[in-house]
Amino acid sequence: MPGQVSLGDMDGDGEPSASDAQAIMDIAVGLADYRVLADADSNYKVEIGDALKVLRAASGEGEWPIGGGPPPPPPI
Secondary structure (H helix, E strand, O other): OOOOOOOOOOOOOOOOOHHHHHHHHHHOOOOOOOOOHHHOOOOOOOOOHHHHHHHHHOOOOOOOOOOOOOOOOOOO
């Protein structure tokens, strides 16, 4: 859907790709700053598993889009 943001879509092109997964991995290991879209599983952490979720989607093995936007804020 045009204009819809998907979790894991780091470059904003609407499609899952290895470059999206690499951007997430860079965040997970501390090479890049946190971005909420990198949290593909909505657990409030950016981890290698988020990158794997995007890679599965890019290969056709996982769902895409992953979500309709950033995860909700953590509970207070």
